[in-house]
Amino acid sequence: MKKNGRFMVGLVGVAAVVTYLIWTGVSETMVYYLTPVELMERVEADPSFHDVGVKVGGMVIPGSYSRMEGELLHVFTVRDLVDEETTFTVEFRDALPDTFTDETEVVLEGRLRSDGVFEATTLLTKCGSRFEAAPEDLAGTAG
Amino acid sequence: MTILGEFALWISLPVAAWGMILGYAGGRTQRGDLVLSAERSIYAVFGLLAVASAGVSAAFLGDRFEYWYVASYSNADLELFYKITGLWAGQRGSLLFWALLLAFFSTVCVFTNRHKHREFMPYVAGVLQTVILFFIVVLLFADVNPFERLDFVPADGQGLNPQLQTYWMTIHPPTLYLGFTSFTVPFAFAVAALLAGRLDARWIQLTRRWILTSWLFLAVGIVFGMRWAYEELGWGGYWFWDPVENASLLPFLTATAFLHSIQIQENRGMLKVWNMSLVLLTFLLTIFATFLTRSGLIESVHSFAQELRIAYIFLSFMGAVLAACVVLILYRLPQLRSENQIESFVSRESAFLFNNLLLLGAAFSVMWGTLFPLITEGFTGQQISVGPPFFEKVNFPIGLTLLALVGIGPVIAWRRATKRNLQKNFATPVVVGLVTAAMLWLLGARHGLALVTWSISAFVLAIIATEFWKGTRARARIEGEGYALAFFHLISRNRRRWGGYIVHVGFVTMCIGFAGAAYNTDSRFNVQPGDVVEVTSPFGHTYQLTYEGLSISVGRGQRNLIWQAIATVSVSQDGQPKGVLTTEKRQYTNRDTQPMTEVGIRSIVHEDLYLILSGLNDTNGALNNRTGAQGIDLQVLIKPLIIWIWLGCLMITIGTVIALWPNVDRRRTVTGTGPEPAEPALAGAD
Numbered sequence: 001m002k003k004n005g006r007f008m009v010g011l012v013g014v015a016a017v018v019t020y021l022i023w024t025g026v027s028e029t030m031v032y033y034l035t036p037v038e039l040m041e042r043v044e045a046d047p048s049f050h051d052v053g054v055k056v057g058g059m060v061i062p063g064s065y066s067r068m069e070g071e072l073l074h075v076f077t078v079r080d081l082v083d084e085e086t087t088f089t090v091e092f093r094d095a096l097p098d099t100f101t102d103e104t105e106v107v108l109e110g111r112l113r114s115d116g117v118f119e120a121t122t123l124l125t126k127c128g129s130r131f132e133a134a135p136e137d138l139a140g141t142a143g
Numbered sequence: 144m145t146i147l148g149e150f151a152l153w154i155s156l157p158v159a160a161w162g163m164i165l166g167y168a169g170g171r172t173q174r175g176d177l178v179l180s181a182e183r184s185i186y187a188v189f190g191l192l193a194v195a196s197a198g199v200s201a202a203f204l205g206d207r208f209e210y211w212y213v214a215s216y217s218n219a220d221l222e223l224f225y226k227i228t229g230l231w232a233g234q235r236g237s238l239l240f241w242a243l244l245l246a247f248f249s250t251v252c253v254f255t256n257r258h259k260h261r262e263f264m265p266y267v268a269g270v271l272q273t274v275i276l277f278f279i280v281v282l283l284f285a286d287v288n289p290f291e292r293l294d295f296v297p298a299d300g301q302g303l304n305p306q307l308q309t310y311w312m313t314i315h316p317p318t319l320y321l322g323f324t325s326f327t328v329p330f331a332f333a334v335a336a337l338l339a340g341r342l343d344a345r346w347i348q349l350t351r352r353w354i355l356t357s358w359l360f361l362a363v364g365i366v367f368g369m370r371w372a373y374e375e376l377g378w379g380g381y382w383f384w385d386p387v388e389n390a391s392l393l394p395f396l397t398a399t400a401f402l403h404s405i406q407i408q409e410n411r412g413m414l415k416v417w418n419m420s421l422v423l424l425t426f427l428l429t430i431f432a433t434f435l436t437r438s439g440l441i442e443s444v445h446s447f448a449q450e451l452r453i454a455y456i457f458l459s460f461m462g463a464v465l466a467a468c469v470v471l472i473l474y475r476l477p478q479l480r481s482e483n484q485i486e487s488f489v490s491r492e493s494a495f496l497f498n499n500l501l502l503l504g505a506a507f508s509v510m511w512g513t514l515f516p517l518i519t520e521g522f523t524g525q526q527i528s529v530g531p532p533f534f535e536k537v538n539f540p541i542g543l544t545l546l547a548l549v550g551i552g553p554v555i556a557w558r559r560a561t562k563r564n565l566q567k568n569f570a571t572p573v574v575v576g577l578v579t580a581a582m583l584w585l586l587g588a589r590h591g592l593a594l595v596t597w598s599i600s601a602f603v604l605a606i607i608a609t610e611f612w613k614g615t616r617a618r619a620r621i622e623g624e625g626y627a628l629a630f631f632h633l634i635s636r637n638r639r640r641w642g643g644y645i646v647h648v649g650f651v652t653m654c655i656g657f658a659g660a661a662y663n664t665d666s667r668f669n670v671q672p673g674d675v676v677e678v679t680s681p682f683g684h685t686y687q688l689t690y691e692g693l694s695i696s697v698g699r700g701q702r703n704l705i706w707q708a709i710a711t712v713s714v715s716q717d718g719q720p721k722g723v724l725t726t727e728k729r730q731y732t733n734r735d736t737q738p739m740t741e742v743g744i745r746s747i748v749h750e751d752l753y754l755i756l757s758g759l760n761d762t763n764g765a766l767n768n769r770t771g772a773q774g775i776d777l778q779v780l781i782k783p784l785i786i787w788i789w790l791g792c793l794m795i796t797i798g799t800v801i802a803l804w805p806n807v808d809r810r811r812t813v814t815g816t817g818p819e820p821a822e823p824a825l826a827g828a829d
Contacts, residue, residue, distance in 0.1 A: 007488050011500060018504035021537040022511055029533040033516060033526035055528055072667060072757075072776070095667075095757040095778060097378070109530070 031055045036080040043112055050114045057107045065102040092120040099125040145207060148198010149290040155191035156283060158184050159276040166269025170338060181268040182253045188275055189246035196243050199236055199289050203229040209296045212236055212289045218300040225303050228313040232303055235289040237316060241433060242278035245324040252328050260349060266335035274327050277460050285453040305731045305739050311371035318367055319391055322360030323429040328353040330426035333419055337471040342478045347405045352803055358402055359799040361395040366792040377740040379753050379780045384534040389513045390435040393506050394428035400502035401425055403495050411492060412482030416472060423468045427461055487559035494552040501541050508537040539592060543599060546654050549647050550603030576602030593661035600651045607644050642802030649794030652787050659784025666779045680781040682749045689713040693765055693773045705730045706766060710756045710775055714745060726756040746786045753780040
């Protein structure tokens with residue numbers, strides 16, 4: 001029975017370590033997922049939120065995309081999905097994914113600098129719409 | 144044909160329901176006629192679902208764009224090959240395909256057991272029909288009917304996403320589905336064992352091959368997905384901890400745990416409740432994975448839709464299965480008592496248990512991380528997500544411990560390992576591991592995690608190599624055979640054991656490859672034709688890359704393709720010319736305004752050279768062949784040891800197939816390498 005007890009200690013130990021890893025993992029890597037409107041509200045309420053890493057989903061405004069000549073810096077403007085008035089400029093220094101266009105929905109990770117420019121470290125395009133077609137769009141093509 | 148298919152799908156509903164009821168009733172009453180009818184209903188449902196699938200394929204081949212599903216995933220110009228594979232290109236078709244595969248496996252299972260194992264089979268048929276019925280219900284009533292018609296006929300379809308138009312993408316989903324669906328058979332046997340009260344290890348022995356097969360398909364399916372991501376997504380990675388990737392990993396982790404823990408039940412009669420729970424959990428996770436992949440519950444690179452009704456149907460089914468199984472297990476609890484107790488902390492049972500616990504811990508953390516946004520949103524109304532760093536932080540330590548256990552588990556003695564057993568088996572490998580670490584350090588490897596991974600890998604490989612060496616030599620001495628023949632016989636006489644070792648070597652090989660990622664390099668250049676750039680790899684190779692220029696083809700090549708810009712780069716490695724690599728941008732007709740990237744990869748044992756055409760300086764100029772418009776952004780990645788990952792997967796496949804092969808000689812089943820009678824012959828080995 002004593003052996004079993006020792007064994008249980010081992011099992012509980014492993015469980016505890018795994019729990020600890022999950023706990024610290026979450027607290028160190030968690031990222032708020034906000035809409036642009038929520039992000040603006042947060043930053044307004046608490047300026048230190050400028051330094052917090054966030055994930056923001058928004059819509060790229062058509063025609064706002066430009067690329068800095070000679071360097072890998074992409075600049076474009078993103079608006080809230082619902083409230084078209086809430087916008088911010090995004091700077092992204094990396095290769096853009098193939099799926100990026102200046103009218104896609106994007107999910108950005110990074111932080112909103114105090115000058116109001118969002119410095120994105122990763123950029124994902126929302127691919128749901130790409131992989132999932134919407135034949136309703138074809139309605140006009142009925143022949 | 145398509146109408147017939149739709150009709151067949153509707154007919155399959157009552158047939159599956161009939162078979163389900165008769166299966167359970169037949170098992171309860173032991174009436175042969177009911178059981179026979181239940182079994183035949185499975186063949187019938189398979190036939191009906193095959194007709195339904197043929198109906199969908201016919202709609203694809205005939206460009207029947209009045210069907211929502213065809214209009215969404217095909218167009219007139221799509222290549223024939225992708226029209227054929229259109230059946231599993233999207234959510235609706237793949238759910239039908241899922242049901243078809245399940246019905247196929249059910250048919251195989253029922254047919255091969257038609258004269259055997261009568262105590263299980265009625266219930267097995269009942270459970271299989273239950274799951275099939277569920278998928279038919281989903282197809283018909285969850286707004287995902289592949290036969291749904293539009294109220295107009297579009298002139299052409301949307302076309303298939305070009306990223307899905309690759310070889311890997313056509314075989315990756317079916318392979319995973321084969322793994323998911325075939326796991327239903329062991330689950331059905333487990334439930335049958337509970338219902339029939341046959342709670343010894345019989346159901347496990349009967350389904351061992353199914354479990355292994357399913358496990359293999361899962362493993363290979365996941366690696367195919369990695370391969371697709373690596374070659375097609377164009378960012379040089381193979382795993383992104385994306386919700387859908389995670390979803391396929393979950394059942395694989397629990398299935399791996401199950402594969403190990405059933406050995407304890409077979410050998411020592413322990414862990415019966417645990418095994419029942421694991422088989423249930425794995426089954427639920429295969430359903431969950433299908434659900435997550437095909438419902439778009441969590442935002443992901445490849446989620447397909449955002450339908451709510453399907454979510455409720457799936458969740459209710461999973462809830463019902465869970466509740467029913469928990470009740471059954473509780474009801475049979477007295478008969479599920481362990482026949483033995485763990486005797487020592489240092490024993491094979493204990494190593495296997497730790498393996499199980501770690502695998503479940505990994506599965507739990509992956510699930511937690513994947514569902515975290517949903518959980519936080521549910522509790523705080525605020526989505527908070529965790530990214531790849533979370534999964535890596537949690538799973539790297541777990542993975543490394545598992546890696547070490549891969550070496551320790553199979554050679555530590557059952558019941559209780561003696562000090563001598565430990566010394567004999569582990570002294571040399573520990574030294575090998577430490578020497579490897581020291582050597583790598585001297586060679587300049589400074590990345591802690593990679594160093595630890597490679598040392599543990601060396602430790603494990605040393606253990607396994609010693610096992611093979613001892614076994615071969617003992618056999619060569621006793622039977623007087625040559626070493627090659629002895630080695631061959633060694634494996635063929637106990638395929639299960641040595642096949643398992645080969646799978647382990649494959650896993651270690653993959654881990655060695657994974658750790659290579661610590662030395663990835665990434666350089667970016669803006670080049671004009673004739674420019675030469677130099678990249679030095681972590682293994683000390685110097686690549687000289689000469690950008691030869693851009694070749695444009697407009698309106699040629701594959702159909703659906705508007706233009707294609709191919710950058711040609713000559714590669715020379717350490718001054719030796721090594722041919723050319725190309726990387727492309729492609730513009731397809733359908734719905735993309737942005738071109739797709741095709742990467743150029745050159746693999747050698749050490750590393751992959753991975754070229755990405757990140758952008759054209761002047762796309763319009765290049766397309767019109769204007770001079771001076773040939774400049775490009777070229778991204779050059781060096782990815783060390785990638786090939787080891789694919790190689791490891793190949794070994795896993797070979798090892799599993801060896802373990803699956805029927806054992807011809809059952810006399811020589813060796814269960815461990817502890818203090819055994821054969822020991823004197825092996826004593827010289829260390």
